[in-house]
Amino acid sequence: MLRSRFSQCSRIVASTSAAPLTACLHTSAALQATSARRRKQVVAEKKIAERRIEKQRLEELNRPHVVLGSRPGDDAKWSNCDLAKVLISEEQISSAPKPTVDPSGQLLLPEILNFGVGATEKEMLFETLPTLSAEFKTERAPVYKMQEEAVKAEAQELHKASTLATLLDLRNANAGGIAFANRQRIVAAFSEPGKPNDTGRPEVQAALVTYTIRKLWDHLSRMKKDVASRRNLRRLVHQRAKILKYLKRIDRDRYENVLQRLGLEPESVEGELVV
Template identity: 50%
Template sequence: MLRTCLSSCSRAVASTSQTNAFHTSAPTLSQATKRIGVRNKKKNLQKTAQRLQEAAANRPSVVLGTRTAEEEEKWKNCLLSKILVNEAELASTTELTKQNFPVGDLELPKQFGHGVAQTEKELLFRDLPMASAQIGTEVGKEEAKMGDGVLEEDELREQRKANLLAKALDLRNANAGGIAFENRRRIIHAFSTPENPFDPGRTEVQVALLTYKIRNLWKHLPQFKADVANRRSLRKLIHQRGALLRYLRNNNRDRYETVLEQLALEPEAVEGELVV
């Protein structure tokens, strides 16, 4: 009887220990699997973050339109950069060019402001002084009955006046508004067609003018970080440029690709959603 009880008790103890061992190993295995899963998740998140960071670093700026590493080279070689007034170079230049006109030699600046191009230059420094000298000569002859020396005197006077006018029209004497006006004039001429050399309504002209304004604001904002109004203006200009470029892409792909190259803009910077 005693032997039977002892054997029953030992079987019960063995059964209990086996059951406990089975129940304690399962949670341990579950925790290990969970730790591995968490570790793998962290690795995946780190890889994703790194991938996104690399993609963001390689993505062109929606403001400038170029990648950071390529900005200086691409901007320097594009058409828009080449036609704009180089203010540093302008300020360092003091040289005048001597040119011969009917009233004599005139010293003219290399760059004119106030919208004076070649046509206006010929009118102001060739036609106008000569016409004024001839009118003065005729009046002088009638009033004073003088000889041919009157024409020479009038021409010398007109020569002095023309030299003073040239100094007044020198782009180096222009303020910020005058330089901006000259830049806009150059942009309109450069991005218009030969058939219509002054076409401010052309899509390419509008995109170029917007890009010029965007770059000016982008240079201004780091110096005036509290300028909230201009930050809003910058966003508005970027979205306006994007809308015009989408319109051009849908209507004429060749013109779209050409203007992107002329303005140093990458397609990724102007296509899709623009987050500024």
């Protein structure tokens, strides 16, 4: 029993004598301690990182749309550009006046006829042919009825011309007919004055591609699961950028002018484009 008491006392003495030694050798507080200079440096680095993230966020918000080419909230850039003014929409076609005959007997034709009917065809269908038909009918009539037949023939030809104009009105065309008319207007507006139908001109090609991109974007805003159209949209965006970069290499002034006419920002066609 005495031996057990001695062993307990020795363990107590050993434990109490080792406690101060371990306390002196403990270094966790020293490791956690940092200088005031280092703390200031850490705070400054955090602020710099926060400012960098905020700057990147603002740049992303102000970056022009890759497809539409304008900055967020800047819808006036598209509505005021030359391409938007050239295009005609279905609403404008439906609100346009229908072909009518005025009280003086003059046929009022619609502003735009269906695709395939240009200025030459319009003159032939509504001026030349009615006049020739009325003269032919008058010449075949007896002499004493020539004046009466002439008036009758003119009224008949005017009625025929009015019916034909109603049929050839662009409001009777489908989406393909309206797109064809818009492409004709784009080619005429963006060609050189001396070359009215120069479809190989870079400005004309960029305008036609931009028009197709706008149509696809409107379609995808309604049909979000159309994967094939989304792939075509991505291809057209890069094709437009390729055309405009080529124009930038050969003539910087023409490049800047066509960007303004198409309502595009330079950032929407330069650099990496993620669609």
